Amino acid sequence: AQSVAQPEDQVNVAEGNPLTVKCTYSVSGNPYLFWYVQYPNRGLQFLLKYITGDNLVKGSYGFEAEFNKSQTSFHLKKPSALVSDSALYFCAVRERDMGRRALTFGSGTRLQVQP
Amino acid sequence: EAGVTQFPSHSVIEKGQTVTLRCDPISGHDNLYWYRRVMGKEIKFLLHFVKESKQDESGMPNNRFLAERTGGTYSTLKVQPAELEDSGVYFCASSQEFGFQETQYFGPGTRLLVL
Numbered sequence: 001a002q003s004v005a006q007p008e009d010q011v012n013v014a015e016g017n018p019l020t021v022k023c024t025y026s027v028s029g030n031p032y033l034f035w036y037v038q039y040p041n042r043g044l045q046f047l048l049k050y051i052t053g054d055n056l057v058k059g060s061y062g063f064e065a066e067f068n069k070s071q072t073s074f075h076l077k078k079p080s081a082l083v084s085d086s087a088l089y090f091c092a093v094r095e096r097d098m099g100r101r102a103l104t105f106g107s108g109t110r111l112q113v114q115p
Numbered sequence: 116e117a118g119v120t121q122f123p124s125h126s127v128i129e130k131g132q133t134v135t136l137r138c139d140p141i142s143g144h145d146n147l148y149w150y151r152r153v154m155g156k157e158i159k160f161l162l163h164f165v166k167e168s169k170q171d172e173s174g175m176p177n178n179r180f181l182a183e184r185t186g187g188t189y190s191t192l193k194v195q196p197a198e199l200e201d202s203g204v205y206f207c208a209s210s211q212e213f214g215f216q217e218t219q220y221f222g223p224g225t226r227l228l229v230l
Contacts, residue, residue, distance in 0.1 A: 043223035103150075105159070
C-alpha cells in the first residue's frame with residue numbers, strides 16, 4: 001500500500017526567508033509525486049509534479065521540489081516566501097501501475113508566512 | 116477555459132437525510148475522480164470514472180454512497196442516508212491525459228455537514 005507523510009501540521013516562516021514543506025512517501029516501485037495548494041475558500045491547485053528525469057522540479061509561483069529516491073522524500077521549497085504563499089499544502093503520490101490512477105495524499109501542512 | 120465546478124459549495128443536512136453532490140469536469144476531460152477530506156485529515160480517493168464507466172471504486176466507503184456519470188459529462192455523488200461521519204469536504208477532479216502525463220485538476224469542493 002502506498003502512503004504519504006507530511007510530518008509538520010504547520011510551518012511558520014518570515015516573509016523573504018526560504019521555506020521548506022516536508023513530504024516523505026512509501027510506494028511500490030517508482031512513484032509519480034505531486035504538490036497541490038489550497039488557498040482559503042478555494043479548491044486544490046496543482047503546483048508541480050515529478051515524473052522522471054531531473055530530480056529538481058520547478059512549478060508555479062516560484063515553487064520547486066526535490067525528489068530524493070534514497071530518502072523517499074519530495075520536499076517543497078521556495079527561496080523567498082511571500083505572505084500570499086500562506087495556504088494549506090498537500091503532497092500526493094501515484095503508483096506507476098497504470099491500472100490505478102488514484103492519488104494518495106498526505107494530511108496537509110499549513111504554511112503561515114509572517115510579514 | 117472553465118475549471119472543475121462543484122455544486123453546492125456547502126450543504127448542511129440532518130442524519131438520515133439524502134444529499135446529492137454534483138461535479139462538472141473541465142470540458143473534454145474523460146477522467147473524473149471523487150475524493151473527500153474528513154475531519155481535517157488526509158484527502159482520500161473515492162472513485163474514478165473514465166467517461167461514463169466506473170474504472171475504480173475501491174475507495175467508496177459503503178453502499179450508502181452512489182456515484183453516477185450518465186453520458187460521460189457531469190457526475191453526481193449521492194449519500195443516502197447520511198451519517199455523522201460523512202461530514203467533510205468532497206472534492207472532484209478531472210483530467211484529460213493518460214499515462215505519465217496525467218495531471219488531475221480539482222474543483223473547489225463541497226463542504227458537507229451532517230448534524
